[in-house]
Amino acid sequence: MSSTITGAAVVGGVCGQPIRHSMSPVIHNAWIQAAGLDAAYVPFAPAAERFETFVEGLRGGAVRGLNVTIPFKERALALADTASDLAKMAGAANLLIFAEDGSVHADNTDGPGLLGAIAAQASGFEVSAAPVVILGAGGAARGAVAALLLAGAPEIRIVNRTLARAEDLAEAFGAKVVAAEEATLPRLLADAGLVINATSLGLGGGEGPAADLTLTPAAAVVVDMVYKPLRTEFLRRAEAAGRRTVDGLEMLLRQAVPSFEAIYGVAPPAGVDVRAMALKLLGEA
Ligand code: NAP
16 A cells, blocks of 8 residues: 555455455555555455455446455456456456456466466476476466466376366366376376476475375476465475475465556566565565
8 A cells, every 4th residue: 555545546456255364465565655656455355145246346447456366266257348368268367457448357367477486486497398297176277277388388287186177177278288197197297397286285284295206307396386384395395306396475476466567557666575575474484
């Protein structure tokens, strides 16, 4: 939030249920303040059954843009008038932009967030160089598949506890995306360039997916979308195997960049250490 908000302030926000633990307001308001914008970014937690009514009331300029999180991402895409290719491919939106004419445009910045985090923490890594293994087949996996395909991934292998869900995902994306049984993981990992945990395993400090990361090529990069704790059991195993790692917090912070640009019309200002702020909120600093 800027130190002075006038009647002309640009308002953005984040909508989820619950929303109390979202780090987005802290991140966006730090950028707003540093950029000296007449703007604010606020949390919204409408009753789950009233999400569509809530968004309907924002059409035509009440807010400029809204990030959307669990459990509303699919419904956000469904209610939008137009959508980016990424949002359509992901089947979900984490960003709604409101035009003055009352229309709503849906986008998805989770996938770009993933790619941005990889570029930041595993610099030089080429998505197009080798197959990708994704553990999980939920909304986060779907967003990752969309972005990785657009970035040139040659093959994406989906392994999920519920095989049928992995098969549905593979079918939706075509020949480059394949569903595979958990038992085939050793073979799938042997030539993988990128391994991503897109399950909720490891959240809160528990064990991550059972994949044996020592089987991956030495140059493989391992990503965990889970960021509580920051160094998950999965990432610690990857590090012990000597692999480069990318954490879920970086992904979260990177998806906020295009969201901020779309809502406020300017890039986040340089020099704000939002990662340090987020680490403090997570109790990691
Ligand atoms: P989701 O749609 O609910 O999917 C959850 C996934 O985890 C499914 O594949 C599910 O398998 C699997 N899973 C859950 N419990 C499991 C267990 N005990 N054993 C094996 N697999 C299990 O959730 P989501 O939205 O995709 O999110 C997945 C994770 O990514 C969450 O931890 C979320 O916080 C994180 N995330 C992080 C970011 C970021 O910016 N860092 C962004 C988005 C999501 P089944 O299909 O068999 O149930």
